Amino acid sequence: MNQKQTAQVLANFYALSDLAVSKITGKGRWLSAGNERWHELRDYQFETLNRIIDNRTQLIYFAGDHGEQYLWCQRRKEDGILIGPFINSTNVGHKLKRVTGEEMHQSPSLAEQFDYFSHTYNRLLPTVISQAQLIASVELLLTALFDQKTVNTLIHQLTSGLRLPQPKVDTIVKDASSLQSDRASYQAETALYNTIRAGQDDQVIVAFQRFSNSGNPGLVVPGNQLRNEKDLAIAATTLATRSAIQGGLYADSAYAISDKTIQMIEAQTKTKDVVGILMTQMIRFAKEVRSAKQHHYSKDINAITAEIYAHRDTGIRLTTLAAQQHKSAKYLANRFHNETGRTFMNYQNQFRLTFAQEQLTTTSTSITDIAAMMNFEDASYFTKWFKRLCGQTPRQYRQQH
Numbered sequence: 162m163n164q165k166q167t168a169q170v171l172a173n174f175y176a177l178s179d180l181a182v183s184k185i186t187g188k189g190r191w192l193s194a195g196n197e198r199w200h201e202l203r204d205y206q207f208e209t210l211n212r213i214i215d216n217r218t219q220l221i222y223f224a225g226d227h228g229e230q231y232l233w234c235q236r237r238k239e240d241g242i243l244i245g246p247f248i249n250s251t252n253v254g255h256k257l258k259r260v261t262g263e264e265m266h267q268s269p270s271l272a273e274q275f276d277y278f279s280h281t282y283n284r285l286l287p288t289v290i291s292q293a294q295l296i297a298s299v300e301l302l303l304t305a306l307f308d309q310k311t312v313n314t315l316i317h318q319l320t321s322g323l324r325l326p327q328p329k330v331d332t333i334v335k336d337a338s339s340l341q342s343d344r345a346s347y348q349a350e351t352a353l354y355n356t357i358r359a360g361q362d363d364q365v366i367v368a369f370q371r372f373s374n375s376g377n378p379g380l381v382v383p384g385n386q387l388r389n390e391k392d393l394a395i396a397a398t399t400l401a402t403r404s405a406i407q408g409g410l411y412a413d414s415a416y417a418i419s420d421k422t423i424q425m426i427e428a429q430t431k432t433k434d435v436v437g438i439l440m441t442q443m444i445r446f447a448k449e450v451r452s453a454k455q456h457h458y459s460k461d462i463n464a465i466t467a468e469i470y471a472h473r474d475t476g477i478r479l480t481t482l483a484a485q486q487h488k489s490a491k492y493l494a495n496r497f498h499n500e501t502g503r504t505f506m507n508y509q510n511q512f513r514l515t516f517a518q519e520q521l522t523t524t525s526t527s528i529t530d531i532a533a534m535m536n537f538e539d540a541s542y543f544t545k546w547f548k549r550l551c552g553q554t555p556r557q558y559r560q561q562h
Contacts, residue, residue, distance in 0.1 A: 168192045170305045178298045179288045179441065182244045184306065198285035203243055206231060210243075218311060220318045229278045229287045232295075234303060234315050242306070244299065246287040248275060279363040286362060286448075289441045291434040296320060349375040357401050357443060358408040360451030365444045390432040394439045398422045401446050403467075408450040411458065412466035413512070418446060461486055462500045465493065466508070473512040475536040479505050514550045517543075521559040528555045 171182050171194040181195030183203050193200065206225065210233055221233040231245030279286050290298070296319060303312045349372040356364045402419040406412050422442040429435045458466065465482050479497075483490040497505050513535065520531045532543035547555050 164192060167306065168194075170302070174298070174302045174305075177301075178290075179445070180244050180247055180290070180298065182242060182302065184242045186240060196285065198282050202246070202282060202285065206245075207243055218314050220315045222319065225278070232299060232319075234299070236307065236311055242302070244302075246278065246285075247290050247295065248287045249290065249292055249295065275366040286444060289366065289437050289444070291431070291437045293431070293434060294437065353443075354400055354404040357404040357447045357450060360408055360447055360453075362444050362447035362451055365447050366440055369440055369443060387430070387432050387435070390435045391426050391429070394426045394435050395423055397439060398426070398442065401443050405446040405450050406463055406467050408453070409458070409463065410446070410450045410453045412463065412470050414449060414453075415446070416470050418442065418449065458500050459496070461488070461493065462497055465497060465505070466501075469509045469512055473509075473516045474534060476509060476513060510550055514547070517547060517555070518551070518558065518562075521555055522562045528559075531555070 167184055171184060171192060174180070174182055175194035181193070181199040181203070183191050183193035183195070183200075185191055185207070191200075191203075193203065195203070210221065210223070216238045218236050220235070222230065223233070224230050225246060229246035229248060231243065231247075233241060233243055235241035275287060275289070296316065299319065300312065300316050303315055307315075349368070353365070353368040353372045356362075356368045398419055402415045405415040405418070422438065425438050425442070426435055429438065464486070465479075468477055468482055479494060480490045483493050486493065494505055497503075497508070501508060517531060517535060520526055520534070521528075526534070528543070529540040532540040535543065537543040537546065544554050547553075547558070551558060553561070
């Protein structure tokens with residue numbers, strides 16, 4: 162694999178996992194994916210790590226100065242991959258050794274690690290990830306870069322003897338019997354979603370833990386803790402999505418993150434992993450809001466894009482939205498086009514087309530019923546509309562997908 166291909170693998174891994182990563186070659190050249198702050202931190206950590214590593218194929222799991230964790234996946238000395246920083250959301254073990262061999266005598270809470278680290282390194286955020294997610298992500302990365310024998314060796318070390326105990330962190334997911342009888346604080350909940358609305362990604366995890374510690378978030382499915390945590394996490398994702406849109410994130414971007422988050426939540430088999438995903442995705446919402454504030458739509462247009470998504474099945478008229486905002490339809494149409502570069506109808510049609518395609522590929526609902534559901538006069542008109550936008554009739558699309 163050449164350097165260009167390797168760099169693409171690292172970039173793909175970073176986009177998939179939010180774990181910054183660098184590969185160093187025997188000549189000391191870095192190929193990396195991450196931001197500028199990660200590059201500075203990486204150089205510091207590798208300089209320290211390089212003093213104790215030898216020529217063996219190994220995987221070293223170590224903690225930084227603030228409790229954040231890293232992985233060094235090595236084939237030969239100065240030839241391997243540095244991954245991190247991350248905080249493990251799975252509460253196992255008691256202490257973690259720093260790379261110097263010194264034990265961490267105090268076990269900082271998850272919130273303390275995250276808050277102290279992100280402030281020290283100027284908003285460089287450690288990824289919150291579970292043990293299972295970490296192992297799966299690292300195995301995926303190593304398989305793309307190394308031969309299978311090396312991958313097997315490193316993953317075996319990670320999952321067995323080489324894995325050091327992890328820092329004891331405040332458990333966010335509590336057993337149902339230990340939950341407080343009072344409801345979680347409304348003020349703490351409001352503060353959490355305000356961090357997303359304001360794009361304060363360095364404060365999300367602290368606000369999340371304060372909310373968790375403020376009381377019982379509720380019991381939706383008695384007797385099934387995993388299902389209960391998933392339903393609460395999905396509800397929280399919905400509120401986070403709304404907060405992100407209110408903060409200036411484009412509605413289509415916010416809902417794309419929401420859909421992905423819910424898919425990830427549903428795939429989990431442990432309650433702790435559900436919470437780890439929710440925290441990481443809430444941070445992602447806040448990051449995207451912070452970025453969008455540089456070039457976001459106005460409040461009026463954000464409100465319109467949110468309504469378009471909410472009515473992507475039946476559609477909604479611009480005159481209706483104009484009446485809600487006490488503005489003229491012509492004024493909003495011009496503003497919408499100026500800010501988005503697209504007409505209101507074109508923007509809405511894209512969402513409605515996606516909804517129609519989902520109905521055709523994920524349900525057995527008849528085309529006539531889909532047309533009625535989407536508020537079309539008849540199936541013939543729906544078919545013409547669909548073909549104009551998609552290039553295929555609904556029946557052709559369903560057969561090919």
